[in-house]
Amino acid sequence: MSDLPKARIATASLAGCFGCHMALLDIDERLIELMKLVEFDRSPLTDIKRFTRRCDIGIIEGGCCNEENVHVLQDFRRNCDILVGIGQCAIMGGLPAMRNAIMHSDEPLRECLEEAYIKGPFTQNKTQIIPNDPALPLLLDKVYPCSEVVEIDYQIPGCAPTGDVIYEALAGLLSGRFQGFEREHIRFD
Amino acid sequence: MTQASTFETDQDQVALICERHQKDPHRMLDILRDVQDQFRWISRETMATVAGKTGLTQVAVEGVASFYAFLSLTPRGRVTIRLCDDIVDRFAGLPAVVEAFENALGIAVGQTSADGAFSLEYTPCIGLCDQAPAAMINDVVLTGLTPEKVREMVAALKGGKRPEDLISHRFDALSPYERAKRMVKNNVRHAGAVLLGPVPEDAGLMKALAQTPAAIIDQIAASGLRGCGGAGFTTGMKWRFAEQAEADRKFIICNADEGEPGTFKDRVLLTERPHLLIEGMTIAARAVGAREGILYLRGEYVYLRPLIEEVLAERRAKGLLGKAIMGVEGFDFDIRLQMGAGAYICGEEGALISSCEGLPGEPKTRPPFPVTCGYLGFPTVVNNVETFCHAARILDCGAQWFFDMGTEGSHGTKLFSVSGDCINPGIYELPYGLSVRALLEMAGGEDAAAVLVGGPSGTMIARDTFDRKLTFDDLATGGAIVVFSPERNILEIVEYYMSFFVHESCGYCTPCRVGNVFLQKAVAKFRQGLANPADIAYLKDLSATIIETSRCGLGMTSPNPILSTLENFPLVYSAMVKPPKDRIRATFDIQSAISDARVLAKRRSSIYDKDFTK
Structure with missing residues (x-):
């Protein structure tokens, strides 16, 4: 086993809360087994900012709310063989996408920023300036x-996904036998 | 006159309209149509008055008022111009006509002029594809429009003429039939033996009355007659089910809500054979034991309303409708005319019944089927105009005569409405079993590249399959044949028809309401050259889901423009497909996504603008 080259994994957190990255730790002691099989390249967990070489798997948390998210995501797509979206924000936009509900406005972005920094009932911003x-x-x-910005190969649903679901997906991907999830693992009701 | 007193008199008049319809909530569509005609819109106050009078909640009234395209919740012009926006009209020169209207009126499509004189809007197919471009101006229709005609018309209207005066300076003196003929050409290119040839008056009805109801149904069943609206259900079986149902009241409904783009055969029958239609309905009533009938006429055919009403009155006067028809004691039957108000979905049997009941035109859950539980819960036979006309002829000339025409499984003749890129658009009555090629030769459309058989919910075929036959077993059709020449863009046609279904979905079930929007967007992607190979699988997948899970026929057939062109014109799609670069989506455009933020932040992008420091 140790003779095989380790699979390289890169991760990124885009417009999310970092909760999915924290959920990675929920795989508990299985993390030790996993680390025998993989090494991390570009990731907030390693603090490596640029790809050192091509990776086998890229894991993306969060959707795209700004140009940097898009840039990072496109960079991941170019540098990873398999791209995995993890969590509701990556898959559907999630909580940040609530601002998409401002749709009957001529300037939805301005309206959103003014609500957040100036007009909101709980906003305390004495300067009245939008950053x-x-x-x-x-x-x-x-x-x-x-998935609207680049092609995504697999999606791991959940907010955040449980440690079991994450482990099941990663172990499956590493062995090349990932077939999707058991139904009871991705029910949320 | 003060504001308050205007309000009072307005609402008094609304109340009067309600009284005229016996304050019956089932006549809601009639009430709201009358309100719309009188006031040019339906205000909140009006809805409250109508709700009070009919004993409904205001939201129920609003549900109806907001459903139909011809009812308006904002004030419309005294002259409302509805331009037919069908693809055939577009290819026939609609854009120039639109421009002429906009320039002459000084308003854009979708607007009402400031003085409240004119409104200009689009409407889907109004059943005049053989004389496109066409438009409705209030209750009048105008065909074969050109920019010159438009300028003259608008000048005349602005000069104080009524829309009716555009048809004839002695419009009021003309009979309803003459008025219809002045407005619309019938374009009957080939008259067959059954419907458009010589038809003796009420011969079928006379023979029917000498027989038992069971014998009438036996004859219809033996003739092999199948429904002519598109679905092709066996008419004899439908009548028998309704006859066997036990109920105090039964209904005969004629579906004259001919909305499938490219279909206009019922319009010609309603103009030329209204007596035959009513005769057929009367025979159906005799067969199943119904005493009440409804003729549901699509809102776009309102110009035929006086003609139909005259025919009904004439038949009542002659004892062919009403009590003891033709002197047969105990055989009573009468028909009321129900006007639609611009909703394609109302051509679906269940939605049509909902609409007759004064509800929004939403389909009903099936089963139970209308033959056991239809209008107001009573057994109801709903048949197409052409089907009733055929039935009357079968009773006159015999089941065998009808059965011998056509092919195995598709007996008798069919009216085909041919339009688009051909020399002789119009109506062709022909026996079933003809090839598309033979019909194209008759119509002068031999150089066609594509033919849409059965309208958008039918099948689009290419040159190599023009030998396919027009029968229920091969190319089933309600009658629409739309011809497209080689210079037409197939994807443009498909995208138009998808936008039609998006517009006409009643919104009740999600697969149809949302799925069709996704399909339309996906086709748009192909047109823009942004599709990748996986999108073809996506189109097929999504179409299958919509067909499988939709509640009524609209969603079950709306993906057909895509599926039939994918099958018969695969190169049209594959030519527009590009493998994605680096697996990055071509459809995501970062420049347009950040353009708002550039303006708000008053700076350029450090990532995506190369010259951001300038």
Whole structure:
């Protein structure tokens, strides 16, 4: 087993809450077994910022709400053989996509920012300024699920997915035998 | 006059309209149509008055008022111009006509002029494809429009003429039949033996009355007659089910809601053979034991309303409708005319019944089928105009005569409405079993590249299959044959028909309401050259889901424009497919996604604008 080259995994958190990354830790002691099979390349877990080489699996948490998300996602698509969307935000846009509900407006983005930084009933912003530092990436007109920006090979549903579901998916992908999930693992009612 | 008193008199008049319809909630569509005609819109106050009078909630009234395209919740112009937006009209020069209207009226499509004089809007197929481009102006229809005609018409209307005056300066003196003939050409290109040839008056009815109801049904069954609206259910069987149902009341409904784009055969029958139609309905009533009938006429054919009403009155006067028909004691039958209000879905049997009941035109859950539980829960026979006409002729000339025409499984003749790129668009009455090629030769459309048989919910075929036969077993059709020449863009046609289904879905079930939108977007992707090979599988997959899970015939057939072109014109799709670069979606356009933010932040993108520092 140890003679085989380890599979390389990269991960990224786009417009999400980092909860799915935390859920990776819910696979508990199986993490030790997993680490015998894989090594992490670009990922917030390793703090590697750029791909060091091509990866076998890319795991994406979160959807795309700004231009940097799109850039990172496209970079992952170019550098990973298999791209896996993890969690509701990556798959459907999730909570951030609630701003897509502002649709009957001529300027939905302005309306959204004003609600968040100026007009909202619980907003405390004495400067009455909407943040606009040049280092901030430009927002997209709406929040996009990852599959609308690049092709996604697999999706792991959940908010966040349970450790079991994540382990089942990763183990399946690594052995090349991933066939989808057992029904009871992806029921949420 | 003060504001308050206007309001009072307005609402008094609304109340009067309700009284005129016996304050009957089942006549809601009639009430709201009359309100719309009188006030040009239906206000909230009006809905409250109507609700109060009919004993319904205001939201129930609003549900009906907001469902139908010809009822409006905002004020419409005194002259409302509805341009037929069908693909055939577009190819026949609609864009220039639209431009002429917009320039002459000073408003865009979808707008009402500030003085409330004119409204301009689009409407789907109004059944005049053989004389496109066509438009409805209030209750009048105009055909073969050109920009010059439009400019003259608008000048005349602005000069104070009524829309009726555009048809003839002595419009009021003309008989309803002459008016219809002045407005619309029949274009009967080939008269067959059954319907459009010589037809003796009420001969079928006379023979029917000498027989028992069971014998009438036996004859219809033996003739092999099948429904002519498109689905092709055996008429004899339908009548027998209704005859066997035990009930206090039974109904005969004629479906004259001919909405399938490209179909206009019923329009010609209603103009030329209205007596034969009513005769057929009367025979059906005799056969199943019904005393009440409804003729549901689509809103687009309102110009035929006076003609139908005149025919009904004439038949009542002659004792052919009403009590003791033709002197037969105990055989009473009368028909009321129910006007539709611009909803394609109402051609579906269940939706049509809902509409007659004064409800929004939503299909009903089946079973139970209308033959046991239809209008108001009573056994109801719903047949197409052409089917009733055939039935009357079968009673006159015999089942065998009819059975011997056509082919095995498809007996008798059929009216085909041919339109599009051919020399002789119009109506052809021909026996079943003809090949598409033979029909094209008759119509002068031999150089066609594609023919749509049965309208958008039918099949689109290519040159190599023009030998296919027009029968129920091969190419089933309600009668629409739309011819497209080689210079037409197949994907443009498909996208138009998908947008038609998106518009006409009643919205009750999700697969149809949402699925058709997805299909339309996917076809648009192909047209823009942004589709990838997986999108073909996606089209097939999604279509299968919509067909499998929709509640009524609309959703079960709406993916047909896509499925039949995928099958018969595969190169049209594959030519537009590009493998994605780096598996990145071509449909996602980062430049348009960040354009709003660029404006708001007053800066350019450090990632996607190469010259962002400038």
